Amino acid sequence: MRALVWHGKEDIRCDSVSDPEIEHPRDAIIKVTSCAICGSDLHLFHNFIPAMEPGDIMGHEMMGEVVETGSGINGRLKKGDRIVVPFTITCGECEQCKRGNFSVCETTNRNKEMADKVFGHTTAGLFGYTHLTGGFPGGQAEYLRVPFADSTHIKVPESLSDEQALFLGDILPTGWQAAFQCDIERTDTVVIWGCGPVGQMAIRSAVLLGARQVVAIDRIPERLSMAEAGGAITINFMDESVIERLNELTDGKGPEKCIDAVGLESHVSMSQPDTLLDRAKQMVMMESDRPHVLREMIYVCRPGGIISIPGVYSGLVDKIPMGMAMNKGLTFRMGQTHVKRWTDDLIRRIEEGQIDPSFVITHTRNLSEGPEMYKVFRDKQDSCIKVVLKP
Amino acid sequence: MTYLSNMTRPEGEPKVLHSGPSSLTSSDSLGRGLGWFSLGLGLAELLAADQIAHALGMRGKESLIRAYGAREIASGVLTLSVDRQAGLASRIGGDLLDIATLLPAVSDDNPKRGNAGFALAMVMGVTMLDIIATGANTVQHSRRGEPRSYSDRSGFPQGVGAARGRARDDLPDYHTPSTSGFSA
Ligand SMILES: [Zn+2]
Numbered sequence: 001m002r003a004l005v006w007h008g009k010e011d012i013r014c015d016s017v018s019d020p021e022i023e024h025p026r027d028a029i030i031k032v033t034s035c036a037i038c039g040s041d042l043h044l045f046h047n048f049i050p051a052m053e054p055g056d057i058m059g060h061e062m063m064g065e066v067v068e069t070g071s072g073i074n075g076r077l078k079k080g081d082r083i084v085v086p087f088t089i090t091c092g093e094c095e096q097c098k099r100g101n102f103s104v105c106e107t108t109n110r111n112k113e114m115a116d117k118v119f120g121h122t123t124a125g126l127f128g129y130t131h132l133t134g135g136f137p138g139g140q141a142e143y144l145r146v147p148f149a150d151s152t153h154i155k156v157p158e159s160l161s162d163e164q165a166l167f168l169g170d171i172l173p174t175g176w177q178a179a180f181q182c183d184i185e186r187t188d189t190v191v192i193w194g195c196g197p198v199g200q201m202a203i204r205s206a207v208l209l210g211a212r213q214v215v216a217i218d219r220i221p222e223r224l225s226m227a228e229a230g231g232a233i234t235i236n237f238m239d240e241s242v243i244e245r246l247n248e249l250t251d252g253k254g255p256e257k258c259i260d261a262v263g264l265e266s267h268v269s270m271s272q273p274d275t276l277l278d279r280a281k282q283m284v285m286m287e288s289d290r291p292h293v294l295r296e297m298i299y300v301c302r303p304g305g306i307i308s309i310p311g312v313y314s315g316l317v318d319k320i321p322m323g324m325a326m327n328k329g330l331t332f333r334m335g336q337t338h339v340k341r342w343t344d345d346l347i348r349r350i351e352e353g354q355i356d357p358s359f360v361i362t363h364t365r366n367l368s369e370g371p372e373m374y375k376v377f378r379d380k381q382d383s384c385i386k387v388v389l390k391p
Numbered sequence: 392m393t394y395l396s397n398m399t400r401p402e403g404e405p406k407v408l409h410s411g412p413s414s415l416t417s418s419d420s421l422g423r424g425l426g427w428f429s430l431g432l433g434l435a436e437l438l439a440a441d442q443i444a445h446a447l448g449m450r451g452k453e454s455l456i457r458a459y460g461a462r463e464i465a466s467g468v469l470t471l472s473v474d475r476q477a478g479l480a481s482r483i484g485g486d487l488l489d490i491a492t493l494l495p496a497v498s499d500d501n502p503k504r505g506n507a508g509f510a511l512a513m514v515m516g517v518t519m520l521d522i523i524a525t526g527a528n529t530v531q532h533s534r535r536g537e538p539r540s541y542s543d544r545s546g547f548p549q550g551v552g553a554a555r556g557r558a559r560d561d562l563p564d565y566h567t568p569s570t571s572g573f574s575a
């Protein structure tokens with residue numbers, strides 16, 4: 001089959017690889033009908049995430065049709081079923097899964113020993129990501145083996161198209177969880193840093209959850225236009241001061257809720273000297289992540305407020321004003337998304353027409369154009385926001 | 392590399408049979424090559440400034456050569472990072488400095504002017520490569536054309552007005568589940 005394979009920094013190829021096989025009784029194989037390139041794939045593309053190996057298949061946003069099931073699926077999935085695969089692999093049986101903390105499932109990471117050492121305790125296995133989270137082959141491919149498939153799937157109602165359903169596996173619940181865990185009240189100002197695909201979903205979620213005003217920050221005009229279409233007030237940080245504008249919008253009190261949909265590769269610019277210093281430290285490996293957005297959020301957030309972090313961080317950050325955060329009594333909520341905690345509810349909202357996540361797709365291409373599309377997405381060429389690939 | 396990592400993969404897991412074209416283009420590789428060249432040259436200038444000054448007939452310029460070495464290393468690090476364009480631009484600046492420094496050494500009264508002339512030719516050649524790589528990288532990575540407007544993409548089939556607070560109909564007073572209290 002064809003698959004997008006990681007060969008090293010900035011080196012992704014559409015290779016022909018052997019087909020996946022059932023390895024465990026709880027496995028299923030799907031024929032992928034749609035998959036997408038995610039912002040966190042770019043962190044792998046840039047080699048910011050440790051423990052990737054040449055030959056790893058990329059991709060954690062995918063859906064398709066079940067073509068084969070293992071003997072231990074027990075009727076919970078059958079040939080022909082149409083499913084979205086959540087990017088977090090879950091067993092459904094461990095203590096964390098039972099609590100709905102699916103992204104920290106205790107059983108699915110097959111490199112548990114390595115993860116225990118690096119993270120203190122293991123987190124869930126993830127598709128198309130580092131070997132720290134199991135190194136499971138990803139779904140930017142024609143076929144995918146889904147481990148623990150009896151639990152790791154979301155059945156798609158026939159009424160939803162691929163484009164409407166695909167993002168249930170990651171960016172829609174990720175944006176939703178980011179907004180949900182802000183405990184939004186009707187008097188709140190919710191600010192979202194970053195108008196990439198997750199930021200766009202977080203904006204829509206904050207609007208649905210009834211925030212008084214939703215503010216979105218970016219520097220790319222087409223992304224800001226999409227944010228505005230979704231009901232956000234926009235700030236272009238290249239043109240105006242984020243902190244001044246946010247204080248203006250909140251009578252000088254600061255926003256109650258702040259969402260970081262940027263993560264570890266924040267934009268480096270001469271006008272924000274801390275980002276240059278972070279970049280330099282990153283190069284000499286004194287720091288792995290660039291936390292400019294975090295610093296700005298802690299500074300501008302209203303005392304007693306909530307900081308929600310769906311953006312990906314990989315390791316160490318420097319110069320986080322913890323004293324400021326502590327004295328202001330801020331609450332931090334973060335984590336990889338507990339996808340299945342939210343998806344039943346979100347499917348209903350899509351079916352009722354409350355939201356249609358397909359709005360974010362700007363490019364649909366054949367899988368074989370994947371390597372090129374990684375660069376188009378990375379360089380934000382051709383007004384690219386979200387790429388869907390068809391195997 | 393690929394075959395080595397194939398051996399460590401569990402049986403039944405997809406393995407690369409035949410590799411397609413890479414996302415890494417020749418201009419990316421040229422940029423990277425120049426980055427490594429910067430690092431190597433910079434280290435040589437830092438550690439062997441005496442020998443270089445001797446070979447080029449530029450005695451007394453040792454500390455200048457060391458300073459150029461530090462500059463080369465900084466350009467190299469930047470060129471090897473995601474900000475390749477900034478690194479290449481800084482390399483061109485450095486090339487011009489090198490040329491300005493070497494030119495006086497190619498005069499008739501320098502007994503080592505042959506060596507200096509060779510070094511100058513090398514620097515000018517590398518400068519050409521830097522200019523080519525910068526041009527290619529700019530063409531490849533810069534955003535072209537008018538940004539599209541997505542002002543018709545609300546994501547709300549019933550409009551933004553209808554969407555505001557809509558989820559509160561069924562979540563009137565919701566709170567984030569505590570990590571121990573939620574049951575799936
Ligand atoms: Zn993703």
Ligand SMILES: [Zn+2]
Pocket residue numbers: 090091092093094095096097098105106107108
């Ligand atoms: Zn589990």
